[in-house]
Amino acid sequence: MELGSVLHFLQNKTILITGATGFLAKILLEKILRVQPNVKKVYLLLRAADAKSATHRFHNEIIGKDLFRILKEKLGTNFTTFLSEKLTLVPGDISLEDLGLEDSILKEEIYNQTDVIVNLAANTNFDERYDISLGLNTFGIKYIINFAKKCSQLKVLVHVSTAYVCGEGEGLILEKPHQLGHSLNGVNGLDIDVEVKVVRDKLSELQQLGATEEEIKMVMKNLGLTRAKLYGWPNTYVFTKAMGEMLLGQLNENLSVVIVRPAIVTSTFKEPFPGWSEGVRTIDSLAVAYGKGKLTCFLGDLNAIVDAIPADMVVNAILVAIVAHANYPGETIYHVGSSVRRPLIYSNLQEFGFRHFSVKPWINKDGKPIKVSKVMVFSNMDSFRRFMFIRYLLMLKGLELANTALCQYFQGTYLDLKRKIQIVNRLVDLYKPYLFFKGAFDDMNTEKLRVAARQGGVETDLFYFDPKVIDWDDYFLNIHLPGVVKYILK
Numbered sequence: 001m002e003l004g005s006v007l008h009f010l011q012n013k014t015i016l017i018t019g020a021t022g023f024l025a026k027i028l029l030e031k032i033l034r035v036q037p038n039v040k041k042v043y044l045l046l047r048a049a050d051a052k053s054a055t056h057r058f059h060n061e062i063i064g065k066d067l068f069r070i071l072k073e074k075l076g077t078n079f080t081t082f083l084s085e086k087l088t089l090v091p092g093d094i095s096l097e098d099l100g101l102e103d104s105i106l107k108e109e110i111y112n113q114t115d116v117i118v119n120l121a122a123n124t125n126f127d128e129r130y131d132i133s134l135g136l137n138t139f140g141i142k143y144i145i146n147f148a149k150k151c152s153q154l155k156v157l158v159h160v161s162t163a164y165v166c167g168e169g170e171g172l173i174l175e176k177p178h179q180l181g182h183s184l185n186g187v188n189g190l191d192i193d194v195e196v197k198v199v200r201d202k203l204s205e206l207q208q209l210g211a212t213e214e215e216i217k218m219v220m221k222n223l224g225l226t227r228a229k230l231y232g233w234p235n236t237y238v239f240t241k242a243m244g245e246m247l248l249g250q251l252n253e254n255l256s257v258v259i260v261r262p263a264i265v266t267s268t269f270k271e272p273f274p275g276w277s278e279g280v281r282t283i284d285s286l287a288v289a290y291g292k293g294k295l296t297c298f299l300g301d302l303n304a305i306v307d308a309i310p311a312d313m314v315v316n317a318i319l320v321a322i323v324a325h326a327n328y329p330g331e332t333i334y335h336v337g338s339s340v341r342r343p344l345i346y347s348n349l350q351e352f353g354f355r356h357f358s359v360k361p362w363i364n365k366d367g368k369p370i371k372v373s374k375v376m377v378f379s380n381m382d383s384f385r386r387f388m389f390i391r392y393l394l395m396l397k398g399l400e401l402a403n404t405a406l407c408q409y410f411q412g413t414y415l416d417l418k419r420k421i422q423i424v425n426r427l428v429d430l431y432k433p434y435l436f437f438k439g440a441f442d443d444m445n446t447e448k449l450r451v452a453a454r455q456g457g458v459e460t461d462l463f464y465f466d467p468k469v470i471d472w473d474d475y476f477l478n479i480h481l482p483g484v485v486k487y488i489l490k
Helices: 005-009 025-037 051-063 066-086 103-115 130-149 190-210 213-230 236-251 285-292 309-327 346-359 381-405 411-435 445-457 472-489
Strands: 014-018 041-047 087-092 116-121 156-160 168-175 256-262 264-266 297-300 306-310 330-336 376-378 438-443
Touching: 005 025, 005 309, 014 025, 025 041, 025 066, 025 309, 041 051, 051 066, 051 346, 066 116, 087 309, 087 472, 103 236, 116 130, 116 309, 130 156, 130 190, 130 213, 130 236, 156 236, 156 309, 156 376, 213 297, 236 256, 256 309, 264 285, 285 346, 285 472, 297 381, 297 411, 306 309, 309 445, 330 445, 346 472, 376 381, 381 438
Parallel strands: 014 041, 014 116, 041 087, 116 156, 156 256, 168 438, 256 330, 264 306, 297 376
Antiparallel strands: none
16 A cells, blocks of 8 residues: 555545535545645535525635634635635435436536546435435445546545444454445345335325325335344435445445545544534434433443544545545555554543533533533343333323223323333434444454555645544543533624
């Protein structure tokens, strides 16, 4: 593996980024523009019907973010001019052939000029409709590959997946590809074309029955979970991402392809500044609920590994991998996480949350601080089910009996409690595999990339991605949790 200067490689290059409004895509864009202003062009594919709506999304969801503050300060009054010179907004949709590009002139321009494609488009909702996840996470890859093959100057295609395509793996999980048609549990018959037919047949059946949009939505969500579990994956998201990787392996032919599999992506470690985050992401939902006093119990193994990795490290790994694999046909997979080199466990998160919100409590709507205490921990499903039965299901049964005796007087309360219990059970079903996860992600390929970067002239002070440098106490207490609170309150 030969590596040189990342800054030199990026100079005068043209890059296509899909899923441009996503968390990692924004950090990648900001990094490129800030460290190498002599990049030739960045095409940003945004899911939009036309140029006007693409421009609206760009200003509201990308460039208007605090993330670009340092770049704005650096360029001053030249900021807008610089963006207009370097960026081209591309309205499209990766779940369509030719990525949904309708402007034939722009399409030819991209075909003729693009050096690098970074595919960051994905639907990351664990509980998404199956038809939507399949279209974006699986067949979107087919359309990306077909598009890439038409790019005459293309040097490398990077597809960002997730480490959790392994399902509920245990032990050391290797950086190996998913073979087309191979399930995780040994069940035969996994066929991506069959999955499409299953979806089409179910939609057709629902339409013939006159189902409402809400009914179709729930059936499609349940269908995704059913199909995923049939073949050994815990949810629709990782199942459709795994099938996307299968298509990538089947269709890439002579392209240089890199699959980057990040673990749980958290706020920035260092650049463009520490602690930038957006929305409530995965483990952050636990922290926010705890800080607000709404998380009184926790289901999970406190000794289970939480494989967290700051977003800027993921972006740096992507950029270094681009340089390493440009013009080298073949497929390489990189796990980008911390579970092998700097492991973090749930009891650490519990401690960090308690320490942070004890000293810097969340302020409620009345301006009063919320006092937190240690949460009740259920270390297995049996203890959790006993708690739910005693605390809620007995109450639900009591309301049901009272409704029968009192002409449905408590019907509103009964339905509300029943709905909340159903939501909790569904969330537990979705997240249980990660709360009791027993795997660690091998990163031998990623370590080889780090070694090659140190030895090959990569600006490692700018393109760092070694989790060994992270002090988790300092990161969570002084960077991540303050950042999460700051950007949620904005």
